[in-house]
Amino acid sequence: MNSPSVLTFEGVSYRYPDGSRGLEGCSLSLRQGSRTVVLGPNGAGKTTFFLHCNGLIRPSAGRVLMGGVPLDYGRAALCQLRSRVGLVFQNPDAQLFSASVREDVSFGPVNLGLDRSTVKARVEEALEAVGMAAFADKPVHNLSYGQKKRVCIAGVLAMRPSVMILDEPTAGLDVRMQQDLLAVLERLHAEGMTIVMATHDMDLAYAWAEEVCILDQGALATQCPVEAFPDQAELLERLGFGIPHVARLHRQLAARGVLMGSDVPRDFEGLSRLLEEMSAF
């Protein structure tokens, strides 16, 4: 919990050109090496928050800091920021440029000005990391939605960012694809990468994250370690999320005296293990 902040928002506000609210006095910080989930109803400002992290938009008020230093929006500084903070967009078709998988993954490294052999090595490595090496020479339009998402991640990975931000990466994926994607993210996190993800899936958020940020109407409603997440029941109910199913079931079992004095497990496998241990006594 004591690792330094990698990105900090201090009272950041942003309004889109049509006057709609993006962020409104948003203050939060993301810890280095953490797995953070950003929750919030539609229009809460999640995507705007992500666009700020990557320097794609500038705050109308407040400031964004990286490693304690305010962001510089000059060309060279933005180049450096974007090589450190990778952004995976929600819709893969909005991110994939080239019709060829290998070419698209190479787009970022080529823009970094790397030499051909380095680009080639990074592309191979990134495709390998997301399990798409066998598809390197395939056309993008022949891939499934989940495969396109993985190519998007590879395209960002090939830039070797220290922070990866994913805007609703599991949206539209079936359960198997979600598991594959989470396994990829797990590996990246194990290698030290800071991963930030927006999702509407409470169970996924609870099972996967270490830290949770809840945005509401452009501002941070709360930020807490995931263990304290079920305690935010009132806020979660108000935003229409409800608490994670496993936490709800655990509470009901505890209320009936089936489980006592145990920590709330993060997923149903954990709950099942807990019940087996209880029955063994």
Add this chain to the structure above:
Amino acid sequence: MMLFEHHAYANRWRSVSPEAKGAFSLCGLGAVFLARTPGVAFGVTLILVLVTLLGPRIPLGSYLRVAAPALGFLALSIPTLVFSLRLEGGPVFHVEPGGLLRAAQVLARSSGGLAALLLLSLSTPMSDLIALLRRLRMPEVMLDIMTLGYRMLFVLSGAVQDTVTAQSARLGYSSPRRAFRSLGSLAAGLMVQVWQRSHDLHQSALSRNNDGPLRFLEAEFPGAGRQLCISALAGCGLMVLARVAA
């Protein structure tokens, strides 16, 4: 379009360098125009067709399907070169003097040009062709438009299919009147989508550090030099043959 795509990515010459295929196609095109008679030009066309069927192994059925629209257009336009309408003494069609020869020349050259282009386009994916044009120093802006246009073809065709399905599910095409209305709203919706997509792609490009031409890692073709020599020799041979044959 999908037939071109399918064969371009899955043919026996997929790993042959685009330069070699491009050079031979260009020579084939040159040979058709160098031919002294329509018969020789037809002969060159036949060679180009056979090379496409036997080299990259494009199935005849697929070949005929992709060639059909262009051949249909030719079939419609050739009679206008042969016949003309005489109005004196009542309207009557007659054969123009020299019309048959001119029609044969146009037919031979057009079908030869088509065969040369099909050889290249059925055996080479668009991304390789764009990379080839980049090496040939085509202006970056043209290449960017080609890259995005080609990618958007598939994205927007998916969007069109989804919209048409959604419209059909709500009886949008149940009568000619409704079909016109649905087509209109489809076109209007697509306009907005194009704008949104271009904005999204711009943001995506910026997020991956792009601030100029769209650059990618180009594919490597081992033995490209040798392949180019062979194809250039074969192509030159074809041109010489076309020129000397009577």
